[in-house]
Structures are given as structure tokens and as C-alpha cells.
Amino acid sequence: GQQVMQIPQYQHVQEGEDFTTYCNSSTTLSNIQWYKQRPGGHPVFLIQLVKSGEVKKQKRLTFQFGEAKKNSSLHITATQTTDVGTYFCDYGGSQGNLIFGKGTKLSVKP
């Protein structure tokens, strides 16, 4: 079935370093969403990307949707301890269902 591959599975960084997670699909996606889940918390919607080549920014977070709409990335500049958590991508199936990547767990060492 449809799925997105998310890499890396884990990332450990020193505070102040940059971080990037990638979602890759074998098929063209109509849109992609990104979520953050803090330890012990629930997923929180960050952003939706719809257009080919789209780039959106939220403070230190930069989201990109590939030109072919088969991949997406989330980049965090100068990580902080508050960035700790698991970052998920998901895309909407044709029938309203959601398919999530398995997430990238980010840890930040102060």
C-alpha cells in the first residue's frame, strides 16, 4: 500500500546545530503535512504543503515540498532544547485517511 519513508529514525544533535528530517514517497503526493510530538504528548499539526516546490517557514523551521511532489523535508536551524520530540510527516489518502511516516526522534544535548 501507500507509504512514506521517513529518515533518519533518530537524530542526536548538540544545541545550536541544525537538523533535517526527510519524507520520501514512491508516488506523487497531493499534499503533505508535518507534525511534532513532544515526549509524553500528542501530535501537533505544524504545516501543510500543497504546491510543487513549495517552501514555508515558521521561525527556525523550514519546510519544503519537492518539485515532483514525492518528497518533503523539515529543517530546523540552530536547534534548541525545546525542539526535542518526534517529527512526523503524513499525507492524505484519496478517501480522507491519513498515512503517517514513522517519525524522526530528535534529541538535543544542551
Next chain:
Amino acid sequence: EAQVTQNPRYLITVTGKKLTVTCSQNMNHEYMSWYRQDPGLGLRQIYYSMNVEVTDKGDVPEGYKVSRKEKRNFPLILESPSPNQTSLYFCASSPRQGGGYTFGSGTRLTVV
């Protein structure tokens, strides 16, 4: 405050004892969904609903039932829980197909 409310937050039950986890949203969203989250397996969709009286199976529907009689409520029913249904469950809602979902705080279920 716009939110998705799940109850209970924690539940320990015994094998075979029917239970219901409630989910309610106050945002007039059409789309609602249930997920379970397990270590190493990520978020897996159980059931979803596109509107009142319209539900469909997700990736792991076995052992679960849902109903959508009102727009705001989407309960998850385990008719005969088993230990392999021990998990963290999330309910979520969205105003549109493929849109960003608002998640509830989760229900941690343990079946012994």
C-alpha cells in the same frame, strides 16, 4: 477553546470486557479518525470518518468498532479487548480531506 477531547486518559481493563473510548470535537470538523501508537510502529490508523454515518477502515481495524451518529462524537469501541490492544490511542479531527488534524491528548489503554 478549539479542541478534541478524549476520555478516559488512562484505562486498565481485563481481557474480554467491553469498553468505549469517547472522542468529541468542538470545531464542527467533518473528518475524524482514530490512531494507535506503538513503539517502533508509529501512528497507525484504525478507523476514519468523513461525515456523519460515513466511516471506513484504516490500516488496523480488527478488534475495533466505531460509530458517527453526530458530527462532534466519534467513539471507539473494543467489544472484546485483548492484550495486543494495549497501546496509546489518539483521536483526531480535521475540517477537510487531507488537511492538518487536531489530535486529542491520548488514551493509554492496558489490557491484562
